[in-house]
Amino acid sequence: MAGLTTDLSPWEAMWAAYDEDSYAVVLEQVGAADVVLDIGAGDLRLARRLAAKVRFVYALEQQPHPIQQPLPENLQLIVGDARLVPFPTGISQAVLLMRHCTHLALYAAKLAAVNCRWLLTNARWGLTVEKVDLRGERRPYHSLAMGWYACQCGATGFRPGPPKQLTTALAEQIHELSDCPNCQPQF
Numbered sequence: 657m658a659g660l661t662t663d664l665s666p667w668e669a670m671w672a673a674y675d676e677d678s679y680a681v682v683l684e685q686v687g688a689a690d691v692v693l694d695i696g697a698g699d700l701r702l703a704r705r706l707a708a709k710v711r712f713v714y715a716l717e718q719q720p721h722p723i724q725q726p727l728p729e730n731l732q733l734i735v736g737d738a739r740l741v742p743f744p745t746g747i748s749q750a751v752l753l754m755r756h757c758t759h760l761a762l763y764a765a766k767l768a769a770v771n772c773r774w775l776l777t778n779a780r781w782g783l784t785v786e787k788v789d790l791r792g793e794r795r796p797y798h799s800l801a802m803g804w805y806a807c808q809c810g811a812t813g814f815r816p817g818p819p820k821q822l823t824t825a826l827a828e829q830i831h832e833l834s835d836c837p838n839c840q841p842q843f
């Protein structure tokens with residue numbers, strides 16, 4: 657694939673629909689004024705529901721699925737690889753329901769480049785859907801003495817420290833990082 661050094665991993669490339677709870681979290685977070693980019697939109701089941709709620713939806717998917725026609729007027733399907741396709745401008749929120757995503761850093765950078773601030777995703781923790789502020793403050797790994805972190809590259813982890821210093825507050829806090837030990841060039 658021109659311009660890329662790796663293929664998508666088999667898990668990442670695979671289609672499987674997510675559960676209603678995940679969709680409910682996404683749908684709760686969007687409003688009538690939003691323009692949403694759904695990255696890895698599968699068979700468009702969430703994108704159609706988003707389109708019923710928001711101003712416009714771009715659904716980006718690499719696998720050609722049999723798509724039930726017609727699409728709502730405010731839903732545009734883009735068939736292509738999210739790593740290569742230029743992201744549309746004017747997006748206010750992006751959705752990335754893809755637990756096995758290994759390109760979160762790239763997608764975050766591409767979203768930031770088109771001024772999209774918010775990313776609704778299960779790609780970092782692999783379970784629940786979170787709302788990531790792509791413009792939020794991120795601290796360097798070395799400044800974190802101990803505690804949970806979630807990094808812009810998609811990795812999550814716990815920086816160990818002296819057990820005596822672990823408080824309940826620290827155990828519940830998640831620190832946003834920009835340069836965790838797992839950060840690798842991804843593209």
Ligand SMILES: C[S@@+](CC[C@H](N)C(=O)[O-])C[C@H]1O[C@@H](n2cnc3c(N)ncnc32)[C@H](O)[C@@H]1O
Pocket residue numbers: 664668669670671672673674695696697698699701702716717718719736737738739752753754755
């Ligand atoms: C686990 S499925 C989730 C589908 C959809 N988000 C849902 O909840 O029904 C992940 C989807 O992401 C797509 N995908 C993975 N990497 C992609 C890429 N680089 N560009 C476009 N689509 C991608 C896969 O083809 C797959 O359909």
